[in-house]
Amino acid sequence: MVDMALWLRVLVLVACLFPASVESMVRHYKFNVVMKNTTRLCSEKPIVTVNGRFPGPTLVAREDDTVLVKVVNHVKYNVSIHWYMVAASPFMDAPIAVDNVTATATLHYSGTLASTTTTLTVPPAQNATPVATSFTDALRSLNSIKYPARVPLEIDHSLFFTIGLGVNPCASCVNGSRVVADINNVTFVMPTIALLQAHFFNIKGVFTDDFPGNPPTPFNYTGTQPKNFQTVSGTKLYRLAYNSTVQLVLQDTGMLTPENHPIHLHGFNFFEVGRGMGNFNPKRDPKKFNLVDPVERNTIGVPAGGWTAIRFIADNPGVWFMHCHLEVHTTWGLKMAFVVDNGEGPNESVLPPPPDLPEC
Numbered sequence: 001m002v003d004m005a006l007w008l009r010v011l012v013l014v015a016c017l018f019p020a021s022v023e024s025m026v027r028h029y030k031f032n033v034v035m036k037n038t039t040r041l042c043s044e045k046p047i048v049t050v051n052g053r054f055p056g057p058t059l060v061a062r063e064d065d066t067v068l069v070k071v072v073n074h075v076k077y078n079v080s081i082h083w084y085m086v087a088a089s090p091f092m093d094a095p096i097a098v099d100n101v102t103a104t105a106t107l108h109y110s111g112t113l114a115s116t117t118t119t120l121t122v123p124p125a126q127n128a129t130p131v132a133t134s135f136t137d138a139l140r141s142l143n144s145i146k147y148p149a150r151v152p153l154e155i156d157h158s159l160f161f162t163i164g165l166g167v168n169p170c171a172s173c174v175n176g177s178r179v180v181a182d183i184n185n186v187t188f189v190m191p192t193i194a195l196l197q198a199h200f201f202n203i204k205g206v207f208t209d210d211f212p213g214n215p216p217t218p219f220n221y222t223g224t225q226p227k228n229f230q231t232v233s234g235t236k237l238y239r240l241a242y243n244s245t246v247q248l249v250l251q252d253t254g255m256l257t258p259e260n261h262p263i264h265l266h267g268f269n270f271f272e273v274g275r276g277m278g279n280f281n282p283k284r285d286p287k288k289f290n291l292v293d294p295v296e297r298n299t300i301g302v303p304a305g306g307w308t309a310i311r312f313i314a315d316n317p318g319v320w321f322m323h324c325h326l327e328v329h330t331t332w333g334l335k336m337a338f339v340v341d342n343g344e345g346p347n348e349s350v351l352p353p354p355p356d357l358p359e360c
């Protein structure tokens, strides 16, 4: 994505400097679908690749170009190739000003009827937030007898997590600081021993279970930015008893920039019971929660400069990450984990690791 976007921007620049020399062209690509041996988790196995690469190669094109791709399947399986025709704002995940360019394309497949008409679509404007909001606001779970929505109504843990960016000192960095990300001002540090392993075998010193259930220093999350952007670093988890119920309000902050963070929770589905802009109001907003038929998800976009409230039952013992699914934010520390203790008996307890668990 990033490479492709850079290419597009370079080409647009060239187009501005030399308008007379720019013409649309036909770009030819050949995709050979071949098997290739790949090593994952200590074992080597053959996988299906395009030109020996997985993910496949990036196609580079400019507006009005025609791209011809010859796909030759050399493997013994039927293969369907999926085209991602997207090149919009790859820097949405970083506080950098860039030109927003939405790429569109018309796909023609060889072998279709010549009389087939082309269907043109009109995508909404890139900043058409009301269109997207009204669509997601209309979503409901079925809440039928066959598919009931078991929304927790009694809450054991009412949590409030701020999510956003920060800046920490960094001696080896170019200007002595680096951008980080955090939840409740904790920038998560990945341990060298797996969290689940440490939990199961009771290995001390890998993590602590003192992750704060509320922001350590409350501030106006979506108002004027505080002067101090610094976070604390740590491998902190939040401990839950088996079958306890959780309400979690995820509050975006305007630290550096407000952003829509797609937050993913492992181990559980949750219900999104409420959402809003600005700061969550603990008195007013819960009155508007949908506890009847909210959508059930495992990933939710927290609105930029807003909040979302989710509820789930901790009925899956183990250690479960919750993190931003913008991968760069995850690497910057926008993640935490819940440690869910065992209940009673083997059906409510973590299974031991399999005997063939790779050790590398």
Ligand SMILES: [Cu+2]
Residues within 6 Å of the ligand: 259, 260, 261, 262, 324, 325, 326, 329, 330, 334
């Ligand atoms: Cu994020």
